[in-house]
Structures are given as C-alpha cells and as structure tokens.
Amino acid sequence: MTNNPSFINSAQRVITMERDAVSVLADRIDESFSQACHILLSCQGRVIVTGMGKSGHIGNKIAATLASTGTPAFFVHPGEASHGDLGMITAGDCVIALSNSGTTAELLTILPLLKLLAVPVIALTGNPESELATSADVHLNVGVSEEACPLNLAPTSSTTVTLVMGDAIAVALLEAKGFTANDFAMSHPGGALGRRLLLKIDSIMHTNDEIPRVELGCTLSKALLEMSGKGLGMTTVIDTAGALAGIFTDGDLRRALDRGIDIHSSPINDIMTRNCRTISPGTMAAEALRIMEDNKISVLVAVDQDNKPVGVIHTHDLLKAGVA
Incomplete structure (x- = not known):
C-alpha cells in the first residue's frame, strides 16, 4: 500500500495544533498554580479527581499519576457521586474537578456538598468565567483556542492540555516532597520496573x-x-x-x-x-x-x-x- 498524503497531512496538523496549545500553557503557570500545589501538599486526606466524559478519562490518568508519585489519589465519577459515591469524599480530602466548559451539570450538582464538607476544590477548565471556575478555591486555565478536530467539536487539544497540566501538578508535588526512585518503586512492585528498582x-x-x-x-x-x-x-x-x-x-x-x-x-x-x-x-x-x-x-x-x-x-x- 502507498502512503496517503491526506492521512499524513491530518496527523501533522493535529500534532502541530496540540503542540502549540501546550506551549501556550507554560505562560499560565502563575500564583494560582502555586496555590493549588500548596493546597494539595497540605491535604490530610486523599486527592479526589473527578470529571465527565473525556475529562473523566483524563481525570483517571491524572489520579493514577498522582498516586504513583507520592500523592494518594483516586478518581470518582461525578454522576455516580450524586447516587452514593459522594461518601468516598470526606473532610480532609481535596478535589480536582475537570470540565472544559466549566458548566458540567454533574459537577455543579455536587459542588455545594463539597462546600459543606469544607473540601477545597481546584478546577481545571477552559472558561475562567464559568460557574465551576468562579466557585472553586483555585482555578487553573486549560483553555484552547481551537480543538484539533476539524469540526472543533471532539475534545482533542483541550484534553491534551488538561493532561499536561495534571502532569505538571504531579511532578511539582513529587519534587516538593523529595519523592525518590525507591519511593516510586514501592508503588510499582510488579513487572520490569519493580525488579529494576527493588531487587537487591x-x-x-x-x-x-x-x-x-x-x-x-x-x-x-x-x-x-x-x-x-x-x-x-x-x-x-x-x-x-x-x-x-x-x-x-x-x-x-x-x-x-x-x-x-x-x-x-x-x-x-x-x-x-x-x-x-x-x-x-x-x-x-x-x-x-x-x-x-x-x-x-x-x-x-x-x-x-x-x-x-x-x-x-x-x-x-x-x-x-x-x-x-
């Protein structure tokens, strides 16, 4: 089979657009980011990551990265939270809420209950004027000018930028805690990584x-x-x-x-x-x-x-x- 130029052009365009979206993110790392890290460092409980749809998939990965780098974390589905899973969140926890629009109904439904628990909320949205952004204790802007999807509909650039912001948070916390390779190995005892880091x-x-x-x-x-x-x-x-x-x-x-x-x-x-x-x-x-x-x-x-x-x-x- 021969190369199809349209496939190659599409891939190159997507990669370029997502790269440019991530590069803009670096200029947004400011006092709000520091404040978010301070809240997470002082958290006495667990970090709860939540989000719907594609944001939920990204949230799952962010929670996993936090957990494996020294910050106890897990993902809670906001829809399920309204039907019993909110009991997983207790006083002393922190919440990272993901929503590109900042208007996700399932998140806004549980927001007052999080306030009652005095649980700090860090919102990652693409709309600083949204209800989620303005109601959160800290807002981190992960907005993009355009999705890589040619219809500007499917979450592509926005999910990439959110994932990168999550990685930035996890690594900043890792370094602040003095997390070591041996600490990392304790979360990864299986497979080649565990053997490499733990075996004597x-x-x-x-x-x-x-x-x-x-x-x-x-x-x-x-x-x-x-x-x-x-x-x-x-x-x-x-x-x-x-x-x-x-x-x-x-x-x-x-x-x-x-x-x-x-x-x-x-x-x-x-x-x-x-x-x-x-x-x-x-x-x-x-x-x-x-x-x-x-x-x-x-x-x-x-x-x-x-x-x-x-x-x-x-x-x-x-x-x-x-x-x-």
Whole structure:
C-alpha cells in the first residue's frame, strides 16, 4: 500500500495544533498554580479527581499519576457521586474537578456538598468565567483556542492540555516532597520496573560453594579448572585469611595466552587482576548493573566488611532477573 498524503497531512496538523496549545500553557503557570500545589501538599486526606466524559478519562490518568508519585489519589465519577459515591469524599480530602466548559451539570450538582464538607476544590477548565471556575478555591486555565478536530467539536487539544497540566501538578508535588526512585518503586512492585528498582543483588548472586575460589600461588591450570567447574567465566583469588586478593577472568586468560604463558607452571599471582571492582551485599541490582556498564565489566564480587567474598554476580544474572 502507498502512503496517503491526506492521512499524513491530518496527523501533522493535529500534532502541530496540540503542540502549540501546550506551549501556550507554560505562560499560565502563575500564583494560582502555586496555590493549588500548596493546597494539595497540605491535604490530610486523599486527592479526589473527578470529571465527565473525556475529562473523566483524563481525570483517571491524572489520579493514577498522582498516586504513583507520592500523592494518594483516586478518581470518582461525578454522576455516580450524586447516587452514593459522594461518601468516598470526606473532610480532609481535596478535589480536582475537570470540565472544559466549566458548566458540567454533574459537577455543579455536587459542588455545594463539597462546600459543606469544607473540601477545597481546584478546577481545571477552559472558561475562567464559568460557574465551576468562579466557585472553586483555585482555578487553573486549560483553555484552547481551537480543538484539533476539524469540526472543533471532539475534545482533542483541550484534553491534551488538561493532561499536561495534571502532569505538571504531579511532578511539582513529587519534587516538593523529595519523592525518590525507591519511593516510586514501592508503588510499582510488579513487572520490569519493580525488579529494576527493588531487587537487591543478594537475591540473585552466586553464594557459598557456587563462588569460584582459588588461593594465591596456585597455578593457572588449577584456576582454569575452577572457572570451568563453576561456569561464571572467572574465579576469585583469595589470600590465606580468605580475603579477596584479585580475580581471574576470561579476558585475563586471553591476554596470558597471547603472552605465551605456560598454564601448568605459571602462578595465578602474575596474571590475575588486582584492585578489582567490588560491591557490598544489599546493593540494589540496578546499581550493580550501572557499575558494570560504567566500567565495561561483566562480573562483580560482593565482599563483606573483612573483604571476604560472599557472592558473585554476573550480567547474565541481571538479564535473567529482568534488570538489564
């Protein structure tokens, strides 16, 4: 099939219009935005996001983003709120209400009840003169001059701008709270993200008899037997006290063979890598991966406070665990 120019032109026009609408939004970040963030930061309960139709879909995403970045939040459908779900909102909560027109009947119906609960309302509308905007404690203008829809009817540019404003709020709160990657991981324990942020090397490193070990002074041939037996492409080299003196890897072997070294008589001391990179037990697997990538190495030895090997982790272990 050949490219249809009309499809491409339509897509480019939509992207350009929505990009321009978002760029205008930056000039509207003012004291009202700061006030909204202060209200949300001081909220003792949960942040309730509400909106009808397409605004509701955007509200669901904003609530999910807030919840995953350290601000407890959930979405309440305004229509259902009038039929019992308003009980989900309690004193101490805050409400973010979304409506492009600012006249959504379902939102205006519950507005007096929110006032009775003394629940602060932050309105995101495209009409600063609307009833929702003027009744809210804070109004954030997410209006657009034109929808990307050629009929100027389907919510397109307006929903994009509202979503971006929601992201701006979530990130501003995240930074104000000092939210960290570890905090983020607590909300995302499943899948690759959780493994990458929460998994520690202790769970996947080779320990005890799985650790390749030879002593200083042994021959290269003995080191090769230990390497092949443990299958990690390396062996640790320890001194008489059991502390790590160095490691011997496949790369060291290649360099030794290039020099014509006799594997049966050459001591490991002459060809091993001293002052190798090590890691502590309890380190995050993601940090181990970063060290390996930064130093262009494929294996790390975990040592205790006495510099004795307690584990070995290979990039293959990280790959199997879904971290790399």
